[in-house]
Amino acid sequence: MYDYIKGKLTKITAKYIVVEAGGLGYIINVANPYSFSDLMNQDVQIYLHQVVREDAQLLFGFHTEDEKAVFLNLISVSGIGPTTALAIIAVDDNEGLVTAIDNSDIRYLMKFPKIGKKRLNKWCLI
Known part of the structure; x- marks a missing residue:
């Protein structure tokens, strides 16, 4: 590693x-x-x-350890692999994504590929 x-x-x-x-x-x-x-x-x-x-x-x-941490958080969710996690990171800045996760902003998070309510439940957001 x-x-x-x-x-x-x-x-x-x-x-x-x-x-x-x-x-x-x-x-x-x-x-x-x-x-x-x-x-x-x-x-x-x-x-x-x-x-x-x-x-x-x-x-x-x-670029940063924070970006890597977001990636690792994303791939810990069942059904989100490394390629999907990179696609999510590419679409949004890390601050926006982290803020949405912290605030359980479901509408914001569901705009990403392979992120639906079922996945958000696994992510302990709703």
């Missing part, structure tokens, strides 16, 4: 970024790759979450 990676940002695509560290280029899935554009060819520190599957090892990256 990794906490973060420090290295040079060498590539940005529509779905991921590549950080070179120790002579290896790590593909890191992020919510909004283009939010890293100002950091191209610079040294960066990206907070990580690793997912190991039978057919793949995936890295998910975040």
